[in-house]
Amino acid sequence: MNTEGLLAQRIVNIKSSAIRELLKHSKMEQVISLAGGIPSDALFDFEGLSIATQQAISEQPKSAFQYGLTEGSPLLRERICALCQQRGVFAQPDDVLITAGSQQALDLVMRALVNPGDLFVVERPTYLAALQTLELAEANILSVGSDSDGMRVDELEQLLKTHKIKGVYVVPNFGNPSGLTLSLERREQLVKLAVEHNFLIIEDDPYGELRFSDERHTTLYQVSQQLFGHCENIIYTSSFSKILAPGLRLGWAILPPFLLQKVAIIKQAADLHASALSQSIVECYLGLDRLPAQIEKIRAVYRQKCQILADLLQQQLGDVISFDMPKGGMFLWVRFRQPFNATEWLQETLKQGVVFVPGEYFFAEQPDRSTFRLSFATASEAQMQEAVARLRRAL
Amino acid sequence: MNTEGLLAQRIVNIKSSAIRELLKHSKMEQVISLAGGIPSDALFDFEGLSIATQQAISEQPKSAFQYGLTEGSPLLRERICALCQQRGVFAQPDDVLITAGSQQALDLVMRALVNPGDLFVVERPTYLAALQTLELAEANILSVGSDSDGMRVDELEQLLKTHKIKGVYVVPNFGNPSGLTLSLERREQLVKLAVEHNFLIIEDDPYGELRFSDERHTTLYQVSQQLFGHCENIIYTSSFSKILAPGLRLGWAILPPFLLQKVAIIKQAADLHASALSQSIVECYLGLDRLPAQIEKIRAVYRQKCQILADLLQQQLGDVISFDMPKGGMFLWVRFRQPFNATEWLQETLKQGVVFVPGEYFFAEQPDRSTFRLSFATASEAQMQEAVARLRRAL
Numbered sequence: 001m002n003t004e005g006l007l008a009q010r011i012v013n014i015k016s017s018a019i020r021e022l023l024k025h026s027k028m029e030q031v032i033s034l035a036g037g038i039p040s041d042a043l044f045d046f047e048g049l050s051i052a053t054q055q056a057i058s059e060q061p062k063s064a065f066q067y068g069l070t071e072g073s074p075l076l077r078e079r080i081c082a083l084c085q086q087r088g089v090f091a092q093p094d095d096v097l098i099t100a101g102s103q104q105a106l107d108l109v110m111r112a113l114v115n116p117g118d119l120f121v122v123e124r125p126t127y128l129a130a131l132q133t134l135e136l137a138e139a140n141i142l143s144v145g146s147d148s149d150g151m152r153v154d155e156l157e158q159l160l161k162t163h164k165i166k167g168v169y170v171v172p173n174f175g176n177p178s179g180l181t182l183s184l185e186r187r188e189q190l191v192k193l194a195v196e197h198n199f200l201i202i203e204d205d206p207y208g209e210l211r212f213s214d215e216r217h218t219t220l221y222q223v224s225q226q227l228f229g230h231c232e233n234i235i236y237t238s239s240f241s242k243i244l245a246p247g248l249r250l251g252w253a254i255l256p257p258f259l260l261q262k263v264a265i266i267k268q269a270a271d272l273h274a275s276a277l278s279q280s281i282v283e284c285y286l287g288l289d290r291l292p293a294q295i296e297k298i299r300a301v302y303r304q305k306c307q308i309l310a311d312l313l314q315q316q317l318g319d320v321i322s323f324d325m326p327k328g329g330m331f332l333w334v335r336f337r338q339p340f341n342a343t344e345w346l347q348e349t350l351k352q353g354v355v356f357v358p359g360e361y362f363f364a365e366q367p368d369r370s371t372f373r374l375s376f377a378t379a380s381e382a383q384m385q386e387a388v389a390r391l392r393r394a395l
Numbered sequence: 396m397n398t399e400g401l402l403a404q405r406i407v408n409i410k411s412s413a414i415r416e417l418l419k420h421s422k423m424e425q426v427i428s429l430a431g432g433i434p435s436d437a438l439f440d441f442e443g444l445s446i447a448t449q450q451a452i453s454e455q456p457k458s459a460f461q462y463g464l465t466e467g468s469p470l471l472r473e474r475i476c477a478l479c480q481q482r483g484v485f486a487q488p489d490d491v492l493i494t495a496g497s498q499q500a501l502d503l504v505m506r507a508l509v510n511p512g513d514l515f516v517v518e519r520p521t522y523l524a525a526l527q528t529l530e531l532a533e534a535n536i537l538s539v540g541s542d543s544d545g546m547r548v549d550e551l552e553q554l555l556k557t558h559k560i561k562g563v564y565v566v567p568n569f570g571n572p573s574g575l576t577l578s579l580e581r582r583e584q585l586v587k588l589a590v591e592h593n594f595l596i597i598e599d600d601p602y603g604e605l606r607f608s609d610e611r612h613t614t615l616y617q618v619s620q621q622l623f624g625h626c627e628n629i630i631y632t633s634s635f636s637k638i639l640a641p642g643l644r645l646g647w648a649i650l651p652p653f654l655l656q657k658v659a660i661i662k663q664a665a666d667l668h669a670s671a672l673s674q675s676i677v678e679c680y681l682g683l684d685r686l687p688a689q690i691e692k693i694r695a696v697y698r699q700k701c702q703i704l705a706d707l708l709q710q711q712l713g714d715v716i717s718f719d720m721p722k723g724g725m726f727l728w729v730r731f732r733q734p735f736n737a738t739e740w741l742q743e744t745l746k747q748g749v750v751f752v753p754g755e756y757f758f759a760e761q762p763d764r765s766t767f768r769l770s771f772a773t774a775s776e777a778q779m780q781e782a783v784a785r786l787r788r789a790l
Contacts (some may be wrong), residue, residue, distance in 0.1 A: 001590075001593065001625075001627040001628060003653045006508065006653075007507060007508065007653075007657060008506065008507060008508055008509055008510045008513075009510050010506070011506070011507050011657045011661060014657075014660055038461065038462045039461075041461045044456075044457075044461075049452070050452055050453075050456075053448060053452055057441075057444070058445075061439075061441050061444075061445075062439075063642070064642055065436065065439055065441070065444060065641070065642040065643065066433065066436045066640070066641060066642050067433045067636075067642065068642065100495060100644075100666035100670070101666055103664070103666050103667050104665060104666040107664055107665045107666070111403065111405070111406070111531070112402060112403055113401065113402065113403055115403045115404050115405075118403075129663070132660075132663070133664050135664075136506070136664055137403070166401070195396075198396065198397050198401075200401065230396075232396035233396060241462075245460035245461070246460070246461060246462045246667075246671075247458070247459055247460040247461050247462065247463065247670065247671030247672050248460065248670060248671075248672055249666060249667070249668070249670045249671070258401075258402075259401075259402075262402060265406065265409055265527075266531060268524070269502055269524060269527035269528050269530075269531055270495075270498070270502045270665070271494075271498050271499040271502070271644060272496060272524075272641075272644070273644070274644070275495070275642065275643060275644045275673055276641075276642030276643075276644070277643055277676075278672060278673070
């Protein structure tokens with residue numbers, strides 16, 4: 001068969017995710033992985049999930065196994081609103097679209113917004129799979145740098161003087177891969193720019209609950225409400241993947257009304273609706289009121305693991321690398337003090353039996369190859385000790 | 396906020412599904428719905444689903460709740476192959492991509508194949524949500540008619556003399572909405588055309604197991620294998636929605652290798668993977684070997700219900716309508732003997748308390764407004780009697 005010309009342009013040049021390929025290595029025996037973006041299943045609340053599952057299939061079997069509404073279960077949309085309120089996101093159930101993880105929310109929103117060639121701005125570095133959704137939508141991706149206060153909103157402001165953009169994608173809390181948190185001042189500045197220049201902000205917040213201190217960061221959604229009395233420029237996305245269980249594939253988007261209706265039409269064509277069973281289970285789980293304790297548990301463990309990994313890196317590699325200490329999340333973003341190609345180095349560390357994600361994959365442009373991402377979520381303390389020793393040996 | 400120009404062109408002109416709007420009416424009390432495309436949950440194997448769910452969450456909780464592979468669970472891909480073999484689809488596990496219902500398979504495939512303006516051919520009438528995926532991909536949709544032997548492949552042949560097409564979408568078994576089955580001769584002709592003219596066929600087969608007789612129809616996949624020794628031009632899609640439970644959102648596509656890799660990349664950006672819990676449950680369910688009996692049960696009930704509805708229509712409305720008796724599936728496709736606008740008539744039947752789907756929505760072009768679709772899957776015998784009496788009164 002002549003396959004020439006049969007594929008759509010949007011997919012011809014897209015490569016498989018580097019992380020996807022790396023994860024194959026990470027399944028090899030003896031290899032310690034600090035590469036994955038997966039939560040620790042040692043922390044999953046299997047007991048609570050089991051109770052919720054029993055409840056879902058015994059008390060509401062028809063809802064769990066029959067077709068449902070595209071926007072999602074009404075009760076779950078209500079419960080998500082209650083959850084969001086604690087985060088300073090005051091939305092109504094009608095503003096919520098339930099999706100197959102926040103990943104799907106990103107893809108649906110890009111499809112609803114982006115014409116080929118439209119300008120969309122991301123941070124350097126940024127979430128790899130957000131870049132993929134932008135590439136599939138054939139966006140023209142621009143980027144601005146970041147520092148220890150998160151995205152360089154001043155760079156965005158400069159860029160807006162000469163460019164008309166469709167939107168900005170940002171992870172304000174404990175970014176993936178950067179671990180960075182956007183300062184309040186920059187949050188305000190970013191929202192003001194969105195309103196002034198009439199673009200949309202995708203506020204992607206999968207990690208916000210995983211904070212290591214008790215300080216809550218004001219959401220862009222809330223900033224917009226406070227400054228302008230509306231949130232029309234904000235799309236807030238989040239997920240149950242990092243706080244409950246990713247295998248359920250359940251996340252959500254909070255959208256301005258003009259967009260929700262359109263995104264729901266795309267969602268309907270994309271998969272009709274998110275798993276009704278997953279929705280019933282999470283609905284029941286939230287009813288059990290176990291989530292707050294579950295989040296506390298995850299926070300405490302990740303905080304401790306982050307500290308352990310940071311200390312090990314400091315002790316054993318502090319002469320050659322540096323990093324900002326994250327305030328939450330799952331990732332340490334590391335930079336070599338001298339120019340050094342982390343992608344090439346990975347071949348050496350693989351021989352020693354440790355895998356990470358080279359930083360260059362997280363850049364839409366101007367990749368900083370002296371960087372790499374380590375996850376502290378899944379490895380044990382002993383594994384982290386051994387991994388860092390192996391990294392040292394691979395130098 | 397000025398929303399002008401913020402939406403992508405692909406979504407600006409798409410309307411919400413008519414069926415979606417209709418289903419709101421169908422939830423009204425006193426209204427009998429023959430509109431939905433949903434299976435009867437009275438027939439769901441709740442006992443088997445419950446056993447499989449228990450098994451999934453007790454025996455393999457980590458697989459059920461953690462992230463999984465984009466292509467799907469290896470064991471489930473194997474079991475789907477075994478299922479497909481009985482249908483004459485001889486594929487390998489590596490050829491299978493597990494999706495969120497076959498709906499997602501359609502959407503992913505269209506995104507992988509269709510550039511804006513590419514020609515894609517469907518039947519008149521055809522599955523509404525397939526049209527939506529084509530519209531979102533900005534295909535130029537052409538159509539060919541159908542008769543009691545299914546799609547008019549001779550019309551396609553004519554069309555190919557002057558048009559270079561990307562693909563054909565067809566439901567060969569008990570089509571939605573037509574209920575029609577493609578004859579073997581036309582299946583062969585269609586596959587030959589695909590190979591000769593180098594286009595792809597999407598063989599969408601959600602209803603194939605719901606046959607009313609013991610006659611199995613040879614799949615296009617098998618026809619291609621027999622005629623050419625390969626299936627490179629065939630994308631076979633199917634689903635657990637009509638034979639097990641749609642709320643799990645689980646279907647699959649069998650794809651030629653050059654396409655599977657690309658579709659998996661899109662799938663990864665779209666939602667990472669299908670619900671791991673749903674996959675574990677179906678894996679366990681298939682292991683219980685209850686599916687064959689379950690399918691037998693559904694077939695028997697639907698066959699009987701189809702006959703009841705057909706008899707009622709014949710008796711009470713036979714003077715004004717006609718229809719082909721379907722050989723399986725969930726739908727009766729009805730045509731007025733004289734020109735008559737079924738969409739307008741719906742307003743009358745709603746006053747009488749019965750809802751159906753007007754035929755015009757199933758046409759990409761040249762809508763036949765004298766047609767409408769009735770589902771016999773969910774209504775009881777008493778409801779069907781009352782519904783047909785109401786239809787009579789609404790005339």
